[in-house]
Amino acid sequence: MLSLFLSVTAVVLAISLTRPVQVVYARCRNQPGDPGYPAAADWSTLNNTIGGRLLRVVPSVEACRKLGCTEAQWASGIFRQTIPGAMNAYNWEQDYTPPAELCLLNGTTCAQGNVPLYAVNATIAQHIQAGVRFARAHDLRVVIKSSGHDYLGRSTAKNSLLLWTAYFRDITFTDHFLVGGADQGSAVTVGSGVGLKNIYAAAKAQNKMFVGGTAATVSAAGGYTQGAGHSAFSPIYGLAADNVLQYSVVLANGSYVVVNSASFPNLFWALRGGGAGSWGVIIDATFRTFPIFSATLHTVNLLTATVEQTGDLMTLHAKHISDWDNVRAGQYFYLTGSATNSTLALNTVFKGLDGNSSKAQMSAFLSNATALGAIVQGESTITAAPNDIVGFPDDQSGYNVILSSRLIPKSIYVHSPSSVGAAYKQLLSQGIRSVLGHLVAGGQVSANANIDSAIHPAWRVAKTHLIATQLWDDTLAAADVLALRRNFTSIVRPVLAGLAGGPSSGSYSNEGDVLEPNPQVTYYGPNYARLKSIKAIYDPNDLFIVPTGVRSEIWNADGTCTV
Numbered sequence: 276m277l278s279l280f281l282s283v284t285a286v287v288l289a290i291s292l293t294r295p296v297q298v299v300y301a302r303c304r305n306q307p308g309d310p311g312y313p314a315a316a317d318w319s320t321l322n323n324t325i326g327g328r329l330l331r332v333v334p335s336v337e338a339c340r341k342l343g344c345t346e347a348q349w350a351s352g353i354f355r356q357t358i359p360g361a362m363n364a365y366n367w368e369q370d371y372t373p374p375a376e377l378c379l380l381n382g383t384t385c386a387q388g389n390v391p392l393y394a395v396n397a398t399i400a401q402h403i404q405a406g407v408r409f410a411r412a413h414d415l416r417v418v419i420k421s422s423g424h425d426y427l428g429r430s431t432a433k434n435s436l437l438l439w440t441a442y443f444r445d446i447t448f449t450d451h452f453l454v455g456g457a458d459q460g461s462a463v464t465v466g467s468g469v470g471l472k473n474i475y476a477a478a479k480a481q482n483k484m485f486v487g488g489t490a491a492t493v494s495a496a497g498g499y500t501q502g503a504g505h506s507a508f509s510p511i512y513g514l515a516a517d518n519v520l521q522y523s524v525v526l527a528n529g530s531y532v533v534v535n536s537a538s539f540p541n542l543f544w545a546l547r548g549g550g551a552g553s554w555g556v557i558i559d560a561t562f563r564t565f566p567i568f569s570a571t572l573h574t575v576n577l578l579t580a581t582v583e584q585t586g587d588l589m590t591l592h593a594k595h596i597s598d599w600d601n602v603r604a605g606q607y608f609y610l611t612g613s614a615t616n617s618t619l620a621l622n623t624v625f626k627g628l629d630g631n632s633s634k635a636q637m638s639a640f641l642s643n644a645t646a647l648g649a650i651v652q653g654e655s656t657i658t659a660a661p662n663d664i665v666g667f668p669d670d671q672s673g674y675n676v677i678l679s680s681r682l683i684p685k686s687i688y689v690h691s692p693s694s695v696g697a698a699y700k701q702l703l704s705q706g707i708r709s710v711l712g713h714l715v716a717g718g719q720v721s722a723n724a725n726i727d728s729a730i731h732p733a734w735r736v737a738k739t740h741l742i743a744t745q746l747w748d749d750t751l752a753a754a755d756v757l758a759l760r761r762n763f764t765s766i767v768r769p770v771l772a773g774l775a776g777g778p779s780s781g782s783y784s785n786e787g788d789v790l791e792p793n794p795q796v797t798y799y800g801p802n803y804a805r806l807k808s809i810k811a812i813y814d815p816n817d818l819f820i821v822p823t824g825v826r827s828e829i830w831n832a833d834g835t836c837t838v
């Protein structure tokens with residue numbers, strides 16, 4: 276026994292002498308109470324460096340108690356963006372894991388949960404640079420937030436320092452935007468605190484349009500294009516990320532750089548689709564603009580009385596979805612329902628068509644839907660500037676929601692439309708109450724497959740983006756919230772992934788499930804290895820870590836310790 280032991284030791288020694296084994300110790304970022312955590316005097320120094328713009332951050336409920344918010348303000352995305360600790364879906368502010376730390380609207384106690392401790396309320400890039408340098412020097416957990424819209428909770432984290440970009444509010448138009456000396460034509464540069472609504476309004480005043488989503492406060496230069504950025508006009512103009520010409524970014528080393536196809540091109544590649552919050556702090560982004568045009572929003576509701584009928588209706592919709600290919604319509608097809616009846620709300624956007632032509636585009640589907648027994652209700656059209664059609668007045672906020680999604684390939688719609696209806700039937704039968712369909716791919720999104728960026732290639736062959744949603748109210752106990760979330764993931768994921776083509780199918784990283792078991796494949800696909808190598812160049816110490824983001828797999832869920 277002894278000799279065996281010795282010889283094993285000798286072998287180990289021999290190996291370690293010839294090929295030194297790199298021992299990687301788990302390491303943790305500094306938390307309050309740790310010896311390396313900044314003292315009050317250090318925070319005060321940071322505060323002085325940024326002109327007194329350092330804030331103590333509290334949960335939105337506590338902030339609202341102090342401010343005396345109305346119910347309307349609580350539920351307003353525009354108002355919530357003025358509260359540094361607020362997330363739009365306020366479940367992300369809570370820490371449901373035992374011992375739970377909650378701050379609920381009707382609660383009698385309020386704990387900090389996953390809300391940052393401090394925030395830099397930045398208005399110039401130097402404020403962000405100071406925050407980044409401070410976080411590096413003290414090895415702190417950092418988060419970046421603009422609107423707080425994130426559906427995966429990536430813009431908030433326990434015990435973190437928030438780099439808050441909500442007040443980068445400049446909007447500048449030019450007819451000749453230069454990249455590396457070459458004229459890229461008409462463009463708009465927007466700060467990373469500007470919501471879509473304000474960009475649409477400013478563009479309209481210039482008789483211009485840009486490719487953005489349907490929302491008020493989603494930040495075009497924040498998380499939106501780092502995920503992809505879909506729009507009702509994507510079938511015509513491509514994804515929002517396809518139309519970014521440049522970003523200005525504060526890097527993890529504190530440098531403030533211009534990033535485009537000629538300057539840091541590998542970072543430019545990663546920022547367009549490589550995942551929000553993983554690369555640096557975007558100060559502003561420049562988007563191509565287009566001459567304004569006229570568009571029609573066609574809306575109609577279809578009611579079904581049984582789950583079988585709902586399945587048949589969704590199969591019929593899948594068969595008709597190519598009806599709108601020639602005119603490259605964008606469509607939101609939102610189904611709300613149950614194992615019995617459902618309502619399909621269809622909002623279709625047609626560029627350059629009037630109301631009657633838009634109705635003509637819809638009539639084949641609607642008459643076949645009537646034939647299968649669906650009740651068609653409230654058909655109407657509005658013809659206006661596209662800016663007014665997709666720019667919302669405000670975004671409903673202040674509730675609890677999670678999502679799970681997949682990009683559904685065009686081939687499924689062409690070869691197997693009945694599998695779409697079957698998937699809806701299965702989801703409804705298993706208790707899912709809402710499935711949000713987006714016809715925002717195909718057309719130019721597919722034609723842009725030649726653009727070399729980190730957009731998940733699943734976007735280029737997709738026809739639709741389907742999201743199942745789960746809401747709950749605050750009466751659900753913390754342990755049940757955790758169970759509900761696990762249930763939701765385990766019910767929805769197999770159905771949508773099955774429809775989308777299996778375990779390697781893709782999902783939109785901005786509108787997905789933070790509990791996806793294999794986010795590297797699901798959100799980044801074949802781009803993951805290259806993304807990791809680019810992150811190693813620009814963020815070698817993982818200052819910018821978000822759940823499901825690049826290199827998140829070596830950090831715990833809070834992003835505080837390596838695993």
Ligand SMILES: Cc1cc2nc3c(=O)[nH]c(=O)nc-3n(C[C@H](O)[C@H](O)[C@H](O)COP(=O)(O)OP(=O)(O)OC[C@H]3O[C@@H](n4cnc5c(N)ncnc54)[C@H](O)[C@@H]3O)c2cc1C
Nearest residue numbers: 421422423424425429488489490494497498505551552557
């Ligand atoms: C009502 C609503 C409508 C939506 N509609 C659409 C749509 O039509 N099309 C679409 O594609 N998506 C849509 N989305 C999803 C949206 O793209 C994502 O929620 C996106 O992440 C929002 O980015 P944000 O910066 O506004 O949000 P935040 O919550 O502030 O941030 C989201 C992510 O981006 C990072 N981030 C924020 N600011 C910066 C910055 N300055 N620099 C670097 N990283 C930053 C954060 O760290 C986080 O990881 C919608 C969301 C909502 C709530």
Ligand SMILES: *[C@@H]1O[C@H](CO)[C@@H](O)[C@H](O)[C@H]1NC(C)=O
Nearest residue numbers: 322323326327328329330331
């Ligand atoms: C930062 O300084 C300002 C101005 O002096 C002060 O009002 C604010 O409370 C300070 N912030 C913190 C977190 O102490």
Ligand SMILES: *[C@@H]1O[C@H](CO)[C@@H](O)[C@H](O)[C@H]1NC(C)=O
Nearest residue numbers: 379380381382674748749750
């Ligand atoms: C809070 O309580 C009020 C009054 O009981 C109720 O109407 C409201 O729905 C509750 N809000 C939440 C978020 O539970």
Ligand SMILES: *[C@@H]1O[C@H](CO)[C@@H](O)[C@H](O)[C@H]1NC(C)=O
Nearest residue numbers: 330357358359396397398442
């Ligand atoms: C953040 O800064 C902006 C711009 O100076 C200011 O209007 C706003 O009130 C500040 N927010 C907070 C919470 O202090």
Ligand SMILES: *[C@@H]1O[C@H](CO)[C@@H](O)[C@H](O)[C@H]1NC(C)=O
Nearest residue numbers: 526527528529530532812813
């Ligand atoms: C920060 O990183 C960038 C990109 O690697 C590099 O160009 C720049 O020189 C670095 N700045 C400093 C101050 O080290």
Ligand SMILES: *[C@@H]1O[C@H](CO)[C@@H](O)[C@H](O)[C@H]1NC(C)=O
Nearest residue numbers: 578579611612613616617618
């Ligand atoms: C289902 O039917 C009930 C009763 O008619 C109705 O109140 C409800 O709105 C319907 N639900 C949907 C999602 O259509």
Ligand SMILES: *[C@@H]1O[C@H](CO)[C@@H](O)[C@H](O)[C@H]1NC(C)=O
Nearest residue numbers: 628629630631632634656658
């Ligand atoms: C649609 O056609 C009808 C009948 O031809 C006409 O009266 C109406 O003005 C048209 N509406 C639009 C929006 O073009």
Ligand SMILES: *[C@@H]1O[C@H](CO)[C@@H](O)[C@H](O)[C@H]1NC(C)=O
Nearest residue numbers: 591594595639642643644646
């Ligand atoms: C729609 O109805 C027409 C006319 O009845 C029929 O020819 C066609 O096959 C139907 N289309 C689908 C997809 O069911």
Ligand SMILES: *[C@@H]1O[C@H](CO)[C@@H](O)[C@H](O)[C@H]1NC(C)=O
Nearest residue numbers: 754755756757758759760762
């Ligand atoms: C989760 O699913 C299990 C098993 O189906 C069920 O018993 C439980 O009630 C569900 N919990 C919640 C909170 O939905």
